[in-house]
Amino acid sequence: MSTSNSATHVENSTVTADHLSKWYGQKVAVSDVNCSFGPGVTGLLGPNGAGKTTFLRLLTGLVVPSRGSVDVLGKDPRRDPKVYAKVALVPEDESVYAHMTAWQFVRWSAAMSKVDQPDKAAAEAIAQVDLEDAAMRKLDTFSKGMRQRAKVASALVHQPDVLFLDEPLNGADPLQRAKLIALFVRLGQEGRTLVVSSHVLAEVERMAERVVAMVDGRLAAAGSIRSLRNAMSDIPRRILVEADDPRRLDAALVAKPWTTAVSIDGSTLHVDTTDPFELGALVPAVAQAEGVRLIKVQPEDESLESVFRYLVDGR
Amino acid sequence: MIAFGLILSSTTRRLLRFRRLIGLVLLTGLPAPVLFFVSFGAADSRLAGLYDEMMLTVFMVLALPVTALVIGSAALGEERRLRTMPFLVLKPVSRWTIAGAVTGSAILATVVVGGIGVAATWLVGAILTGNTLIGLPAMAALAISAAGYAAIYVPLGLLVSRSTLAGLAYIFIWEFIITSIASGVSASSIWRIGASAYGDVRTLSRDGVDILDEMLSTVSVGIGGASAKVVVMLAVSIAFTGLLLRRKDLADE
Numbered sequence: 001m002s003t004s005n006s007a008t009h010v011e012n013s014t015v016t017a018d019h020l021s022k023w024y025g026q027k028v029a030v031s032d033v034n035c036s037f038g039p040g041v042t043g044l045l046g047p048n049g050a051g052k053t054t055f056l057r058l059l060t061g062l063v064v065p066s067r068g069s070v071d072v073l074g075k076d077p078r079r080d081p082k083v084y085a086k087v088a089l090v091p092e093d094e095s096v097y098a099h100m101t102a103w104q105f106v107r108w109s110a111a112m113s114k115v116d117q118p119d120k121a122a123a124e125a126i127a128q129v130d131l132e133d134a135a136m137r138k139l140d141t142f143s144k145g146m147r148q149r150a151k152v153a154s155a156l157v158h159q160p161d162v163l164f165l166d167e168p169l170n171g172a173d174p175l176q177r178a179k180l181i182a183l184f185v186r187l188g189q190e191g192r193t194l195v196v197s198s199h200v201l202a203e204v205e206r207m208a209e210r211v212v213a214m215v216d217g218r219l220a221a222a223g224s225i226r227s228l229r230n231a232m233s234d235i236p237r238r239i240l241v242e243a244d245d246p247r248r249l250d251a252a253l254v255a256k257p258w259t260t261a262v263s264i265d266g267s268t269l270h271v272d273t274t275d276p277f278e279l280g281a282l283v284p285a286v287a288q289a290e291g292v293r294l295i296k297v298q299p300e301d302e303s304l305e306s307v308f309r310y311l312v313d314g315r
Numbered sequence: 316m317i318a319f320g321l322i323l324s325s326t327t328r329r330l331l332r333f334r335r336l337i338g339l340v341l342l343t344g345l346p347a348p349v350l351f352f353v354s355f356g357a358a359d360s361r362l363a364g365l366y367d368e369m370m371l372t373v374f375m376v377l378a379l380p381v382t383a384l385v386i387g388s389a390a391l392g393e394e395r396r397l398r399t400m401p402f403l404v405l406k407p408v409s410r411w412t413i414a415g416a417v418t419g420s421a422i423l424a425t426v427v428v429g430g431i432g433v434a435a436t437w438l439v440g441a442i443l444t445g446n447t448l449i450g451l452p453a454m455a456a457l458a459i460s461a462a463g464y465a466a467i468y469v470p471l472g473l474l475v476s477r478s479t480l481a482g483l484a485y486i487f488i489w490e491f492i493i494t495s496i497a498s499g500v501s502a503s504s505i506w507r508i509g510a511s512a513y514g515d516v517r518t519l520s521r522d523g524v525d526i527l528d529e530m531l532s533t534v535s536v537g538i539g540g541a542s543a544k545v546v547v548m549l550a551v552s553i554a555f556t557g558l559l560l561r562r563k564d565l566a567d568e
C-alpha cells in the first residue's frame with residue numbers, strides 16, 4: 001500500500017484533485033490531497049470525520065478549495081457549470097425537497113439537466129432504484145433508505161459520466177443494499193466514473209476495484225483492494241469469537257498458520273492473527289468441523305480509523 | 316429559459332408551504348380587522364384616511380417588510396440550511412439564471428402572500444368607503460416593495476446564516492433610523508420607494524397625504540421613479556447573488 005504517484009493517479013483520469021486543501025478557520029478538513037479517479041468504481045474510504053464529505057464537495061464544486069484545484073472531465077466545475085450535464089452527486093444528508101413527490105423530484109432533475117425526454121428518463125431512473133410503487137408519494141413521507149434511493153434516481157436520470165456518491169447505502173435495507181451495489185458495479189462496468197464514499201470497508205470491497213483512503217483530511221492510502229488487504233495483513237489483528245465450546249475451538253484455531261495467539265475468557269476467544277480476512281472466513285468452517293456452535297465472530301480492532309492509522313503512522 | 320421556469324415554480328412552491336403561508340397571511344391581513352374595528356364611530360369623511368393610514372403604516376412599514384424578509388431570506392438560505400443546495404446548483408444552469416429565478420420566486424411568493432392581505436383590507440376599505448378602486452395603490456406598492464426587498468434579502472440569506480436576525484437589523488437600523496436621519500440616503504429606503512408608488516396611483520385622502528409627506532421626507536412621489544430604482548436594485552442583486560453562487564461555499568462545514 002502506498003500513496004506514491006502511481007497509486008494515487010490513474011490512467012484515463014476523469015477527475016483530478018491537484019494538491020487540494022480546504023480549511024475552515026483553524027480546522028483543516030482536507031489537506032493537500034493529490035489524486036485522480038478514472039472509469040470504474042473507486043471506494044473513498046475513511047472513518048467518520050476523515051474529510052470524505054468535504055473532499056466530495058470540493059470535487060463537485062460545492063465548496064471552494066482553500067488551495068489547489070479540481071478538474072472534472074477537463075473542466076473546473078466551479079467556473080463551468082455546463083460540466084454538470086455529465087456529473088452528479090448523491091449527497092450524504094437526508095434532506096430532499098419535501099414539497100415534491102419522488103416522481104416530481106426525479107423529473108425536475110431530468111429537466112434541469114436538459115434531458116431530451118425527461119418523463120421517460122425519470123421513469124427509467126425510478127425503476128432502476130425500485131421506487132415505482134412510491135413514486136407519487138411526497139418525499140417527506142419516505143424512510144431514510146427510500147430517500148437515498150430517490151436521490152440516486154435523481155443523480156442517474158441524466159446518465160452522468162461521473163457520479164459521486166456520499167454514503168449512498170445509509171439507511172438501505174440488506175436487499176436494497178445488494179441491489180444498489182449491483183447497480184453501481186454495472187455503471188462502473190459501463191465505463192462511468194463512480195466515486196463512492198463509505199466508512200464500511202466490507203461494503204466498498206463488494207463494489208470497488210480501487211480504493212482511496214483518507215484519515216484526518218489527508219490521503220492515507222490508494223490502490224487496489226488487494227494491496228489494502230495485503231497492507232492490513234502485515235499488522236497483527238485481534239478477532240473476538242464467542243462459541244459454546246471455546247476450548248475445543250481454541251485447539252483447532254491455534255494450529256492454523258494465520259493465528260499468532262489465542263486467549264480464552266469464559267465463552268469468548270480472543271484470536272490474534274496476521275490475516276483477519278482469511279481467519280474470518282476460516283472460523284465458521286473450523287467450528288463446523290469441530291462440532292462447535294458459533295455465537296459471535298467480530299473484529300476487536302476493525303475500525304477503519306485504527307486500520308488507517310496503522311497504514312499512515314504505523315501505530 | 317426552461318431552467319428559469321423550473322426553478323421559479325419549484326422555489327415558489329417551497330416558499331409558500333402551508334404553515335408559512337398561514338402565518339404570513341395572518342400578518343399581512345392584519346390591517347383588515349384593525350381597519351374594521353377603528354372605523355366604528357368614525358365619521359364617513361375619515362374612513363378613506365383610516366384606510367390609507369392602515370396601509371401606509373401597519374402594512375407597508377410593519378407587515379410587508381417582515382413578510383418579505385421571511386420569504387426572501389429563505390429563498391436561498393433555506394436551501395443551504397436544509398442542505399438541499401446540491402439539487403439546485405449542481406445542474407448545467409448559469410449561476411445568474413439560478414439567482415434570477417430564485418429572486419423571482421421570492422418576489423412572486425411575497426406578492427401572493429401580501430396580495431391576500433391587501434385584498435382583505437381592500438374589501439373592508441371598499442365596503443366602508445364605497446370606492447372599489449381603493450386597493451390599487453397598495454397592490455402597486457406591494458409589487459414594487461416586494462421586488463426591492465427581494466433584492467436585499469435573497470443574497471442576505473445566502474451570505475449570512477442568521478439572515479432573519481440580520482434582516483430585522485436592516486429594517487430597524489437602516490430603514491427606520493438611518494434613512495430617516497440622513498436625507499441623502501432616504502431615497503434608497505424600500506418602504507419609501509413603495510410609499511412613493513402608493514401616492515402616485517390614486518388621489519389620496521387628506522390624512523393619507525399627510526402621512527405620506529411625513530414618511531417620504533425628501534423622496535418624491537412617482538411610480539416610474541420607484542420602478543426604475545427597483546429594477547436597478549434587482550439587476551445589482553442578481554449579479555451579486557450569481558457571483559456568490561460562483562465564489563462562496565454552498566455547503567456548511
